[in-house]
Each structure stands twice: as C-alpha cells, then as structure tokens.
Amino acid sequence: MKITLLGNCQTKALTWYIQQLNENFEVKWLQLEFGRGSAWAQPGIFRKKSIPTITGTEDSIERLKDSSFLIYQTILPGTSKNFNFQKIKSYNPECHFISISSFFYQPEDPQEEALKGMISRANKYNIDIPAHKIIEKHGSKIEVEQKNHPKVFYFLELVREICAKTGWDYYSDAQYNQYLKEGYPFG
Numbered sequence: 691m692k693i694t695l696l697g698n699c700q701t702k703a704l705t706w707y708i709q710q711l712n713e714n715f716e717v718k719w720l721q722l723e724f725g726r727g728s729a730w731a732q733p734g735i736f737r738k739k740s741i742p743t744i745t746g747t748e749d750s751i752e753r754l755k756d757s758s759f760l761i762y763q764t765i766l767p768g769t770s771k772n773f774n775f776q777k778i779k780s781y782n783p784e785c786h787f788i789s790i791s792s793f794f795y796q797p798e799d800p801q802e803e804a805l806k807g808m809i810s811r812a813n814k815y816n817i818d819i820p821a822h823k824i825i826e827k828h829g830s831k832i833e834v835e836q837k838n839h840p841k842v843f844y845f846l847e848l849v850r851e852i853c854a855k856t857g858w859d860y861y862s863d864a865q866y867n868q869y870l871k872e873g874y875p876f877g
Contacts, residue, residue: 693717694744694753696773697763699736700793700840703875704761706739707849710865711858718742720750722765722773737875747772754781761852763792764815775815788855790848791821793840797832804837819851839876842869 693708693715695701705719721733721743733743744753751772754760760778767774779787791812796804805822812820821840824847825832833841846861846869853860861869 691715691759692757693759693761694720694757695761696720696722696778697765698792700838701761701763702736702741704845704848705741706874707845708761708852711849711853711861718744718753720753720773721745722770739874751781754778754785757782757785759786759788759856761788761790764789764811764817786856788852789815789818791817791819793821793844794838795821795825795832795834795840796837797834818855819848824848824851835876841877842873846870
C-alpha cells in the first residue's frame, strides 16, 4: 500500500510514525516547492530519523497518481500551484484523502488566538482530523515546542485518529511507550 504525506515539518515527522504502523506500508513524504531550500525540508532525514522523500514536481505528481492514501495539510493555491488542496485530488480521484490540521497552538495564550485560528481553518476547509479536537480531548497533555511544533503525545494521538479513520492497526502498548519515551521529533 502506498501512503503519501504532504505538508510542512509536521507531516514530515508524521511520515515516520505512519511507517512504524506496518512494515508493508510504503510511506513517502513529498518535498514541496515552499520547503525547498529550507533546512527542515531536506530530503532523506528529519531530526535523525530516516524519512523517505520524493523531490521534484513530476516525481511528486507521479507518486500522487499511484497512492492509495494521501494524508495532507491544506495548502492554498497561492502557496503551491501543483499541490494545493484543490489540485491534489485531480491527480488520483480514487485515492483516500485524509486532511489534517497544520498545528499552530499556544497553550499559555489566555485569548486562545492560535486555537481559534485552527478551529476557523478546520471549519473553512472541512479538515478530516482537526488538531483542535485532539487538543480538546486531551487538554494539558498536548505540549508544544514553539507554536508549531507539537510534542510526541500529539503525534501519537494523531496517528490513533488516522488509524480509526482507515482501519489500520495502531501501535502496541510497548511501541506506544517507547515512542513516548523517545519524544520524536520535538520532545
């Protein structure tokens, strides 16, 4: 099964987590135009973990045409002509599309501006697995390194939601505890 992820550094890290679900999954992350040249978007590795990466527009489009699942963040047409949330569905209408939030959250903000922004975007773009729902469900367990770098617990719960949506088997308790202890990628 070919599973492709598309988005920012959060989806790059999520690529590793999805690959750990099943060794038979072929999981790859697409390096998009807006990330090229950025240190976090360099192909092949992210925070000391191997991340299979596809670079280049044509190769990325071919991967989308061949994917069984696409897990993506909503990218606007002004940010990416070829990989925005409207265009990606034209490459492979038979693909299973799962949209996730671009996590941007400040738990210490009493006005909850970042959270309100995530809620607004989730509603506007009909996000399948909105980050604010995970935050509401787990409260203070959702920790953040800077505004857009959720810590490991968020990733584990995001994967749990993806598994619930897809029917994939979730991690064993031993795996879950190991990943929680490792703290990849942001602690």
